[in-house]
Amino acid sequence: MNQVRLDTDFIDYAIVITYFGVVLGIGFAAKRYIKSSLDYFLSGRSLPAWITGLAFISANLGATEVLGMAANGAQYGVATVNYYWIGAIPAMVFLGLVMMPFYYGSKVRSVPEYLLQRFSPASHKFNSWTFALATILIAGVNLYALALVLKFLLGWPIIAGIIVAAFIVAVYISLGGLSSAIYNEVLQFFVILAALIPIAIVGLHDVGGWNGLQDKFKHTNVGAAGLHALHGTGVSHVSNPIGVSWIGIVFGLGFVLAFSYWTTNFAEVQRALSARDLSAAERTPLIGAIPKLFLPFIMILPGMIALVVIPKMGTTDELQFNNAVPLLMNKYLPNGMLGIAITGLMASFMAGVAANVSAFNTVVTTDLVEPYFRPGQPDEWYVRFGRIATVGGIAISIFTALIASSYSNLMNYLQALFSIFNAPLFATFIIGMFWKRMTPAAGLWGLVAGTFTAAATFVLYKAGVIKFGSDLAESMWGAGLAFVVDAIVSVAVTMRTRPKPVEELQGLVYGMANTDDSVASGTPKLVGAGILVAAAALTVVFW
Amino acid sequence: MSEVSTSRAERAANLFDLRRIIGGVFVVWGVLLTILGLTGSEAETTKAAGMNINLLAGLIMLVFGLCMLAWALLRPLGAELREAESEESAGSPQRAAPRGDDAAALSSEQARRSARGDREGTGRSRDPGSQ
Numbered sequence: 001m002n003q004v005r006l007d008t009d010f011i012d013y014a015i016v017i018t019y020f021g022v023v024l025g026i027g028f029a030a031k032r033y034i035k036s037s038l039d040y041f042l043s044g045r046s047l048p049a050w051i052t053g054l055a056f057i058s059a060n061l062g063a064t065e066v067l068g069m070a071a072n073g074a075q076y077g078v079a080t081v082n083y084y085w086i087g088a089i090p091a092m093v094f095l096g097l098v099m100m101p102f103y104y105g106s107k108v109r110s111v112p113e114y115l116l117q118r119f120s121p122a123s124h125k126f127n128s129w130t131f132a133l134a135t136i137l138i139a140g141v142n143l144y145a146l147a148l149v150l151k152f153l154l155g156w157p158i159i160a161g162i163i164v165a166a167f168i169v170a171v172y173i174s175l176g177g178l179s180s181a182i183y184n185e186v187l188q189f190f191v192i193l194a195a196l197i198p199i200a201i202v203g204l205h206d207v208g209g210w211n212g213l214q215d216k217f218k219h220t221n222v223g224a225a226g227l228h229a230l231h232g233t234g235v236s237h238v239s240n241p242i243g244v245s246w247i248g249i250v251f252g253l254g255f256v257l258a259f260s261y262w263t264t265n266f267a268e269v270q271r272a273l274s275a276r277d278l279s280a281a282e283r284t285p286l287i288g289a290i291p292k293l294f295l296p297f298i299m300i301l302p303g304m305i306a307l308v309v310i311p312k313m314g315t316t317d318e319l320q321f322n323n324a325v326p327l328l329m330n331k332y333l334p335n336g337m338l339g340i341a342i343t344g345l346m347a348s349f350m351a352g353v354a355a356n357v358s359a360f361n362t363v364v365t366t367d368l369v370e371p372y373f374r375p376g377q378p379d380e381w382y383v384r385f386g387r388i389a390t391v392g393g394i395a396i397s398i399f400t401a402l403i404a405s406s407y408s409n410l411m412n413y414l415q416a417l418f419s420i421f422n423a424p425l426f427a428t429f430i431i432g433m434f435w436k437r438m439t440p441a442a443g444l445w446g447l448v449a450g451t452f453t454a455a456a457t458f459v460l461y462k463a464g465v466i467k468f469g470s471d472l473a474e475s476m477w478g479a480g481l482a483f484v485v486d487a488i489v490s491v492a493v494t495m496r497t498r499p500k501p502v503e504e505l506q507g508l509v510y511g512m513a514n515t516d517d518s519v520a521s522g523t524p525k526l527v528g529a530g531i532l533v534a535a536a537a538l539t540v541v542f543w
Numbered sequence: 544m545s546e547v548s549t550s551r552a553e554r555a556a557n558l559f560d561l562r563r564i565i566g567g568v569f570v571v572w573g574v575l576l577t578i579l580g581l582t583g584s585e586a587e588t589t590k591a592a593g594m595n596i597n598l599l600a601g602l603i604m605l606v607f608g609l610c611m612l613a614w615a616l617l618r619p620l621g622a623e624l625r626e627a628e629s630e631e632s633a634g635s636p637q638r639a640a641p642r643g644d645d646a647a648a649l650s651s652e653q654a655r656r657s658a659r660g661d662r663e664g665t666g667r668s669r670d671p672g673s674q
Contacts, residue, residue, distance in 0.1 A: 198600045202592050332592060336583075
């Protein structure tokens with residue numbers, strides 16, 4: 001049987017090259033000619049809300065969203081929308097209305113920094129190690145996604161693709177591809193839309209519209225259950241494709257996984273903080289939430305269409321769920337449009353690897369080596385170390401990409417990672433934010449306990465010792481359990497250790513916040529409320 | 544305050560540029576796809592479930608790109624500057640970004656961290672799990 005290959009010609013390659021030319025050109029110019037001024041407002045405090053809002057949502061649209069949500073659509077059907085309307089929107093609104101004023105008042109710019117200020121170096125160190133590990137694992141996911149696209153384009157085996165992709169990313173980073181991250185992300189957002197909307201439109205036309213799709217979907221192995229978001233989620237009678245009850249969806253996904261991602265993820269928070277003032281910072285996640293409401297139609301729909309139109313979808317390695325979007329591209333798109341689609345995919349994957357590797361570099365250099373392992377070195381030493389860390393990070397990502405390659409649906413893997421790395425962090429962070437009494441020791445041990453719980457749940461599930469309805473169900477339960485264990489341990493340890501003096505908590509705890517309004521008021525509140533209503537309405541429509 | 548007015552000019556210029564860049568890219572792609580769509584074969588249309596997707600997408604991109612460029616040109620430097628000035632003077636203090644001593648301390652800390660990162664052109668975003 002012939003390998004599936006994208007039928008590209010020079011037009012498609014020309015489109016890809018022009019895009020990267022523009023992106024690298026911006027980075028080049030930023031580095032060489034207008035560094036100081038561009039840096040000024042790229043580093044924050046003066047960007048208007050529409051730019052930060054679009055960059056905000058674009059930072060979220062990496063390989064995992066683009067390939068992973070379609071993969072979910074093919075594997076689980078409409079239930080995937082819960083990752084948007086329950087599993088993202090409320091958290092984004094919370095970030096805008098509650099967290100932004102808090103971040104502004106506390107003056108910390110990241111969660112690790114918060115842990116250092118609020119608790120202790122021990123907590124900070126533990127989190128920095130796990131944070132570094134998480135970035136490298138996720139860089140690997142994006143690297144694997146790039147290798148998949150290369151396989152479709154050129155027929156290369158995955159391992160060769162991973163190595164070549166790693167090399168391409170290294171070149172991209174050193175040519176300044178990240179110097180203007182926010183710029184590129186806004187452009188990238190539109191390119192991804194330009195890539196995915198045509199696929200959704202053509203695919204939908206082919207299956208006979210939404211009604212046609214519904215009819216045909218009933219005959220797939222996911223069946224009619226895959227046409228509903230929340231059917232079959234009663235606690236005693238779990239029959240939805242994800243295999244989880246509404247408790248898992250609302251608490252595990254909607255609260256722990258979603259809130260932990262959106263409120264503590266440094267990239268997202270950073271983009272919101274790059275806005276020109278508190279009001280714009282509050283509106284940034286809200287502006288990002290509006291496209292997020294409608295993204296399911298171009299992210300999940302292609303997956304469902306793929307299950308219907310691609311025979312034996314999901315049954316072989318070549319037809320793995322991750323390949324839903326590339327397979328549709330191969331099936332429908334003519335040259336020209338194909339080039340745009342490839343550009344969209346490659347742009348988001350490259351940015352994903354580069355951003356995660358640079359995060360790895362920053363946390364290893366600034367949060368681990370500089371304060372704890374080799375303090376007091378001159379700046380040049382740290383810069384040189386950072387370069388080594390970048391190269392080292394890319395090299396390690398090659399191996400983590402191999403781990404990712406064992407997953408036929410990248411989303412399953414990523415959500416498991418989130419349950420291990422994000423969920424406990426969020427628990428410690430949110431409790432520390434609201435409870436003055438929480439001690440530095442609790443800040444460490446709660447985190448350790450939560451991380452261990454989620455990791456253990458994952459390992460035991462993989463080993464077949466514990467059973468869950470699906471990989472996604474495991475991640476929701478793992479996250480929920482991690483949160484609960486973290487909370488219990490934090491409380492228990494707090495009762496037996498000493499807290500910091502209250503004055504040291506100024507600006508770091510609710511009730512000692514530094515801004516006058518601790519929650520946003522006025523227009524942002526109205527917008528936030530409107531978005532929540534819209535998400536609820538959409539969930540009801542697809543019930 | 545010349546520092547403030549320079550930053551306003553720069554911010555406006557930045558905004559301006561981004562719309563131009565996006566507009567430019569989509570106009571070029573739109574024209575390219577439209578031409579491909581008009582000269583495309585019957586086979587291509589059949590493949591795409593009977594839709595001339597190159598033509599359709601091309602036209603939409605072209606319109607989008609032109610709108611972006613129009614926005615960039617209709618609301619040029621001057622309007623942004625004036626608007627920013629009046630917002631600044633009328634704005635409520637507690638909603639603004641940290642200013643004064645705090646801002647100086649914050650920005651120097653950020654500059655130190657970002658300079659380290661930027662020196663090797665890797666940017667400063669630290670984002671596990673963003674993509």
